[in-house]
Amino acid sequence: MNSAADIAIDVKGLTKSFGGRVVVRDLSMQVKRGVIYGFLGPNGSGKTTTIRMLCGLLTPDSGEGTCLGYDIRTQADQIRNHVGYMTQRFSLYQDLSVRENLEFVARIYGLNAPVRSAQQMIERLGLQGREEQLAAQLSGGWKQRLALGACTLPSPQLLLLDEPTAGVDPKARREFWNEIHALANEGLTVLVSTHYMDEAERCHEIAYIAYGELLTHGTVEQVIEQSKLITYDVNGGNLQELLHELDGKPGVDMVAPFGSSLHVSGRDEEKLEAAIKPYRASGDFVWTRSEPSLEDVFIELMNRSKDNFR
Amino acid sequence: MSWFSRIGKPGFFRRVKAMLVKEFLQLLRDRVSFAMIVVMPLLQLLLFGYAINTTPRNLPTAVLLQETSDVGRSILAALERTQYFKITHRLTSVEEFDRVLASGKVLFAIEIPAGFERALRRGDKPVLLVAADATDPVASGTALGSLSRIVQFALVNERMLPDQSEPLFEIRSHPRYNPAAVSALNIVPGLVGIILTMTMLVFTALSVTRELERGTMESLLSMPITPLEIMIGKICPYIIVGFIQASLIIGFGVLLFGVPILGSLLLLAALSTLFIAVNLAIGYTFSTVSQNQLQAIQMTFMFFLPNILLSGFMFPFAGMPVWAQWIGEALPLTHYLRIVRSIMLKGADFSDLQYDVAALFVLMLVAMTIAVTRFRRTLD
Numbered sequence: 001m002n003s004a005a006d007i008a009i010d011v012k013g014l015t016k017s018f019g020g021r022v023v024v025r026d027l028s029m030q031v032k033r034g035v036i037y038g039f040l041g042p043n044g045s046g047k048t049t050t051i052r053m054l055c056g057l058l059t060p061d062s063g064e065g066t067c068l069g070y071d072i073r074t075q076a077d078q079i080r081n082h083v084g085y086m087t088q089r090f091s092l093y094q095d096l097s098v099r100e101n102l103e104f105v106a107r108i109y110g111l112n113a114p115v116r117s118a119q120q121m122i123e124r125l126g127l128q129g130r131e132e133q134l135a136a137q138l139s140g141g142w143k144q145r146l147a148l149g150a151c152t153l154p155s156p157q158l159l160l161l162d163e164p165t166a167g168v169d170p171k172a173r174r175e176f177w178n179e180i181h182a183l184a185n186e187g188l189t190v191l192v193s194t195h196y197m198d199e200a201e202r203c204h205e206i207a208y209i210a211y212g213e214l215l216t217h218g219t220v221e222q223v224i225e226q227s228k229l230i231t232y233d234v235n236g237g238n239l240q241e242l243l244h245e246l247d248g249k250p251g252v253d254m255v256a257p258f259g260s261s262l263h264v265s266g267r268d269e270e271k272l273e274a275a276i277k278p279y280r281a282s283g284d285f286v287w288t289r290s291e292p293s294l295e296d297v298f299i300e301l302m303n304r305s306k307d308n309f310r
Numbered sequence: 311m312s313w314f315s316r317i318g319k320p321g322f323f324r325r326v327k328a329m330l331v332k333e334f335l336q337l338l339r340d341r342v343s344f345a346m347i348v349v350m351p352l353l354q355l356l357l358f359g360y361a362i363n364t365t366p367r368n369l370p371t372a373v374l375l376q377e378t379s380d381v382g383r384s385i386l387a388a389l390e391r392t393q394y395f396k397i398t399h400r401l402t403s404v405e406e407f408d409r410v411l412a413s414g415k416v417l418f419a420i421e422i423p424a425g426f427e428r429a430l431r432r433g434d435k436p437v438l439l440v441a442a443d444a445t446d447p448v449a450s451g452t453a454l455g456s457l458s459r460i461v462q463f464a465l466v467n468e469r470m471l472p473d474q475s476e477p478l479f480e481i482r483s484h485p486r487y488n489p490a491a492v493s494a495l496n497i498v499p500g501l502v503g504i505i506l507t508m509t510m511l512v513f514t515a516l517s518v519t520r521e522l523e524r525g526t527m528e529s530l531l532s533m534p535i536t537p538l539e540i541m542i543g544k545i546c547p548y549i550i551v552g553f554i555q556a557s558l559i560i561g562f563g564v565l566l567f568g569v570p571i572l573g574s575l576l577l578l579a580a581l582s583t584l585f586i587a588v589n590l591a592i593g594y595t596f597s598t599v600s601q602n603q604l605q606a607i608q609m610t611f612m613f614f615l616p617n618i619l620l621s622g623f624m625f626p627f628a629g630m631p632v633w634a635q636w637i638g639e640a641l642p643l644t645h646y647l648r649i650v651r652s653i654m655l656k657g658a659d660f661s662d663l664q665y666d667v668a669a670l671f672v673l674m675l676v677a678m679t680i681a682v683t684r685f686r687r688t689l690d
Contacts, residue, residue, distance in 0.1 A: 055532055057689050076687075080534040091529035108533045150529075 008033045008158050008189040009054060011065025011072065016049050016058060023049045025212040027063070031191060031205075033157075036184050038203030039193040042302060046212040047193040048088060051160050054191070055085045068157055081109070084151030088162040090143050094136035098127055098146055101135055102153060109154035117153060125149045141172030148176070152183060159183065161192040165199065177202050197295045210302045224297055229253075230269050231292040232276065234262040237284035251275035254300045258293070265296050342601065346608050354612070358619050361637075366629020369453055371418040372399035372410045381427040381465070385438075388464030389420075394453040407441070411486060413662040414648050417443045417450055417628055430465065430478050437480050444485035445651045446496055446626055454483055487655040495570075498563040499650040500623045502582070503643050505559055506552060507589050507617050513548045514593035515606040518685075523602060528689065537685035541678065545590045552586035553579075572657030578650070581667060585646040588670050591677040592642070598684045617643040645669045 009031040016024045024046040031037045041047050052058040054067050056076030064071070070078040092101045102121050106114035122131050125145050130138070135146060144164055151159060161180075165173045177199065184190055184204075192203070200206050200220065207217035216223050234242065239262045246255045246264060251271025256263050266272030280287050292300075338344060371389070375382045389395040395418065399410055410416050421439040429436035440457060442450040458481050465478060521527040530540070560578070563569045571578065593610065600606040618624055620634055621643040627635065638644045645666035652658035660667070 052689060057528065057531055059688055059690055077534060080532060083532070085529070085532040087525070087528045087532075089525045089528075091525045091527075093526055094524065105533070108535050110534075 006033055007031065008035075009037075009065070009067055009191065011054070011067075012063060014050065014053055014060045014063035014065065016046075016053060016060050023212050024053070024060075027209070027212070027214050029207055029214060029217065031189060033189050034184060034187055035204045036180060036190045036192065036202070038200045038206035039191055039209065040195060040200050040206055040298065041193075041209035042195060045210045047209060048162055050209070051085070051162050051191070051193060055079055055083050055160055057085075081154075082157045084154065084156035084159045086147050086151045086159070086161045086164055088166065090135075090147060092135050092147060092150055095134060097132050097134055098122065098138070099131040101146065102150060105150045105153050111154060121149045121153050141168050141176075144168055144172065144176060145179075148179065152188075157189065159188055159190045159192075161190065163193050163195070165194065165196065173199075197293070197298075200294055208298055208301060210305050213305060215301045215305055216297075220294060224292060224294065227292060227297040227300065228267055229265045229292040229297060229300060230267070230272055231263055231265040231290055231296055233258075233288040233290040234264055235260070235286040235288070239285075242279065242285065246275070246279075249275045254296060254303060256296070256299065263293070263296055265292055265300060267300075340602075340604075342605050346605075346612065350612050354615060357616065357634075357637075361620060361630050361634035362625050366452070366626040367393045368396040369394060369418060369450075369626075369628045370398040370416040371395040371420060372401050372407070372416040373397055374401040374404070374407050374419065374421040376424040377422045377426040378424070379427040381430070382422050384464050384468045385422060385461055388460050388468075389457075392456065392460050394456060409662075411441060411443055412652070412656050412658050414443070414652055414656075414658075417446075418453070426479075433478075435478065435480050437482050439482050439484070441484040441486055443487060443656075445487045445655045446622070450485065454485075457481060457483075494567040495655060496651075498567050498569045499654050500647055502556060502559045502563065502650055503585070503621075503646045504618060504623060506556055506582070506586055506646075507643050508614060509555060510548065510552050510586055510589035511593040511596070511610045511614065512607070513551070514545060514590045515596045515600075515610045516603050517544045517594060518597035519600055519603045519606045531687060531689070537682045537687065540685070541591075541594055541681055545587065545594060548590050549583060549586055552590070553583055556582045556586065569654060571654050573653035573659060577660060578653045581646075581649050581653070581663070581670075584667070584670050584674070585642060585649070588642045588674040588677070591674050591681065595677045595681040595684070598681045617641050620644070622647050639669065640673070642670055642673050645673075 007030055009029060012028045014024055014027040015022065027046070027050060039047050039050070049058060053060050054072060056067075056072060056079050059073065064073065066072065067079050068082050070076075070082075072079065093104070096104065099118055099122065102118035103114050106117045111117045122128060125148075127142070127146065127149070130142065135143065138146060148161070148164065159180075165176055168176065173196075180190055180192065181202075192199075194200065203220075205217065205219055206223060208215050208223070216226055218226065239257065243255050243257065243262060246252045251266050251268060251273075252264060252275050253267055254263070254265045264272075264276060266275070276287070279285060373386060375386070386397060390397060399406075399416055401407055401410065401419070404421075407419050407421065411419050419441045421441075423436065423439070426436050426438075438461065440454070442454055444450055458477060461479070461481075462477055518527075521530060556579075560571075560582075564571060592613070596606050596609040596613070600609055616637065620630065620638040621627070621641050622638065623643065627638055627644065630638065648666050649663050649670075652662060656662075
């Protein structure tokens with residue numbers, strides 16, 4: 001009883017392959033209600049496939065689970081009624097106006113007053129004055145807003161947003177995230193996929209998926225801590241040369257330029273210290289022990305999983 | 311000149327080749343289209359090559375035999391030997407005579423009156439009454455022209471009647487429904503069916519593939535709407551479009567070509583609407599089984615061609631071999647042609663058309679069932 005009330009998404013062992021290629025492998029995740037859950041991972045890592053399995057658009061080859069308490073295999077109809085899915089590619093009707101698109105969605109979901117609901121959504125989205133414009137004529141940012149409006153219109157309990165901010169300018173992105181937080185405050189659960197690190201920091205919880213496997217999950221702090229990564233911030237000297245020399249050395253799991261400095265990370269403290277000792281002794285560089293960034297953690301995870309899967 | 315001078319620009323052939331290779335690769339990758347390029351033309355060539363016959367044989371014929379002597383059987387045997395006529399109905403009353411023609415079950419009805427042989431021997435030149443369904447002049451013309459010679463020959467050889475240059479009897483032929491053999495009367499009702507078939511198929515053939523290609527299908531599938539609801543919602547608007555189109559064609563056919571509407575206009579409108587719905591359902595089915603708009607259009611054309619050639623629009627239906635007639639029975643246009651010709655030219659009523667109406671309903675239900683079951687609610 002408790003789990004159905006508190007958990008929006010609960011899936012175990014989801015696996016899906018296309019034409020013999022495994023796209024999602026043995027994926028399990030739990031998302032609590034009312035949480036903004038960030039779903040991170042590189043392109044082609046299986047984020048879209050996972051989201052589609054959650055809302056019944058794809059049938060998993062194996063694995064099971066529930067979405068809002070409904071079985072993802074057998075109760076796709078109920079899931080459709082309570083889940084808003086915003087696709088990666090704009091998928092409303094380009095040849096219908098803003099108003100017509102919203103009224104269409106309102107009618108499909110059987111809202112009592114489709115015309116009024118659409119009007120209210122237009123106002124909420126700040127689309128007044130554009131309601132008669134065809135969707136095709138909207139800019140990328142406005143299209144995203146319209147798409148978000150369309151999938152929140154039927155008051156779903158769960159929103160699945162697939163890279164909603166890809167290709168949108170920073171200002172529109174910020175407004176978009178403010179809206180998502182406002183929706184979460186109203187009690188909505190939001191699963192949002194992205195590959196922007198700054199967006200990950202705006203989520204209550206995150207999960208990182210690469211090559212079809214869920215590699216880590218938790219709050220941002222937990223994910224960084226779990227990584228057990230030791231990171232040095234290096235300044236001064238010829239950093240480019242240093243990068244090439246350190247790259248691939250035993251103990252150094254990742255080297256990456258970070259603004260004007262270089263991040264050098266390793267999981268094994270002793271080996272890392274041994275590897276960088278000669279360079280520290282030279283005195284050409286300033287070495288500062290620091291926290292790894294989320295990006296350091298993810299890239300290191302990805303490098304590691306690449307070794308496992310190739 | 312400037313156009314030609316471009317050919318000389320450096321790299322012209324290299325770029326053309328790049329384009330050519332790319333197009334060829336794309337063509338090979340689209341398996342379904344490729345199969346259609348190779349298989350369909352051959353299939354259609356064989357199909358139509360064997361099915362189409364412009365001097366039709368085995369035309370269904372009804373006989374009202376009132377003569378009791380052997381002369382009747384001799385005449386019938388002679389008719390069947392020519393292979394033009396195939397006696398399918400033996401009638402017993404004059405009322406039936408009109409009915410079988412109106413319903414389109416036969417193309418000819420022949421009456422051999424009582425006392426025919428006695429009148430022949432007396433030299434009275436008795437009358438052989440031949441009523442022909444002239445709504446399709448091509449079908450009835452050749453057979454009708456040869457009738458007199460056949461019967462005369464049979465009588466002289468089998469009944470030992472004197473061979474005279476003068477015919478022994480009189481054939482009173484009644485080309486019914488289109489006595490002047492005006493081809494417009496035959497063509498215009500047929501065109502109503504052809505034009506409706508073409509436009510209706512294309513309307514719905516693109517409807518699902520368009521959603522797939524524009525990416526709107528993903529949203530639509532994530533919404534609580536069932537395949538049946540999607541289908542009905544997509545078909546209904548075009549029924550109105552089709553109805554307007556049908557009214558225009560029939561209206562102008564009547565105004566410009568003087569084609570009569572002898573039967574009920576209401577019945578014609580109702581059955582035309584049914585025919586429109588059948589074609590929309592078939593187009594929609596193509597849309598659910600094809601992966602892109604090009605495939606859907608190709609399927610439409612592949613379906614359209616037999617509709618023209620095997621439905622009785624271009625060539626007499628009764629003249630086709632039996633297997634081709636079976637294919638024809640599976641095409642909606644075949645049934646609609648009978649309906650529209652019967653209502654407009656023969657003044658047929660609903661009871662004459664029950665079979666064809668039932669066939670249209672069956673075709674529609676089959677198409678819709680395939681469409682709804684083939685419609686995938688997932689993106690698997």
